[in-house]
Amino acid sequence: MLDVRRLYMLKTVAARGSITAAAQSLALTAGAVSQQLTALRSDVGVDLLRPDGRTVALTEAGRVLLEHADRILAAMEEAESAIAAVKGTVGATATLAALPSTVTRIVAPALTTLGSCHPQLAVTCLITDQAQLRELALGTVDVVLGQRYHHLPDTTPRGIDISPLLDDPLLVVTAADQGDDRPVILQELAGHDLAVPPPTTDCGQAILQGCHRAGFTPTPRYITADIAAQLTLARAGLATALVPRTAIDPTTPGIRTTPLADHPIQRLLFAATRHTENANPTNTAVVAALRAAAQEGQTACLPPAQE
Known part of the structure; x- marks a missing residue:
């Protein structure tokens, strides 16, 4: 056998x-x-x-x-x-894979909620932007908090269930004393010093294709997938960044955030689990906590411009 x-x-x-x-x-x-x-x-x-x-x-x-x-x-x-x-009870362990950009606004609040509602549940959290859905398909994680940019192909593997959480637009981030609060035309960024992720990342590819749709090819001054570094460069007045809304801590001082008026670039944040005919109560509890945190985070105020 x-x-x-x-x-x-x-x-x-x-x-x-x-x-x-x-x-x-x-x-x-x-x-x-x-x-x-x-x-x-x-x-x-x-x-x-x-x-x-x-x-x-x-x-x-x-x-x-x-x-x-x-x-x-x-x-x-x-x-x-x-x-x-059949047991109908939440288990003792679960493993969650999540994007670094979702930790502050979604993951941390969700884990706090799970700790209160299901104190017996110990969630191991893998913070990574690499191949989360592959890890889910392999069974090394139970739930994935992932992303898919709307104008990029859907590469979800077979046997994976996707539960949409929210649409998360990229915002234009500058120093607080630069510009104004009006929505930005994407073409206007053609002359800016940009801090963007590498084009090999989902976000970098989404920004590149968005700029192409707006009629120009960006020439980044700074290339980094580290959102904290992007925000630091923007706060110092050295660069303009395009950062997902949920990745921006509402308490971040010294920056101005404005939406794109045209050619929006946004990602779908989703919770993913392996498909089963019978929903696993533990995975269901984790997904529910992520959804509640995402909805609450969506209504949270963005950081005001700090003069």
Whole structure:
């Protein structure tokens, strides 16, 4: 009989691209993972992996087995969710992956609410902007607070349920003593010294495409994905930044925030979970807390201009 843990290791290696990377994500040694995969190969009697440069790839037999492994692992999670739904109680642990830009306005308030309403629930929070939905599909996290920019393609993997939380527009951020409070025409930023994320990020790509729609190609002076750094440069009068509204702490002094009058650039913030026919009460509680915090944060006042 096939060992479910070995099937999960095969799935992880296929997703990570190497035994070493898979071992790191599983908190195991590479030797331990190799040993289990060797045992799995012995179980099925055919090679499942082959070298592929510095990585490994699935053989044809490996691809076939992984298709079945996905269904087996999904069925196991379905069974666990069904039992949890029958029990109807929030569990003891959950893992949340969230964007750094959502911590202040959404994640922290949501975790505070969960601590009050479900004190038995310990939430481990992974703050990262890298491959959250892949981690969700692999089962290393239970809930993702993610983003998708409206004019970029939807790349949600199969088997993932998306629960929209709010639309989050990018605001133009300058020093408090620069400009006025009128909405900004995006084309006006063509002559500004901009602080923007790298074009390899979702936000950087969204800004680049938004500027193209407005008729110009931006020439950033500062390139950083660190929103705190962007706000610091804007507050010092060194740059104009485009920052998601929920990423701006309402208490931040010395900055002016204004909306775009045309060509809006905005992201959808969403909560994502793996699809199951029976809703898991623990995941449902986490998503509900995120939604409540997002709605409350949406109505919060933005930081006033500080003269």
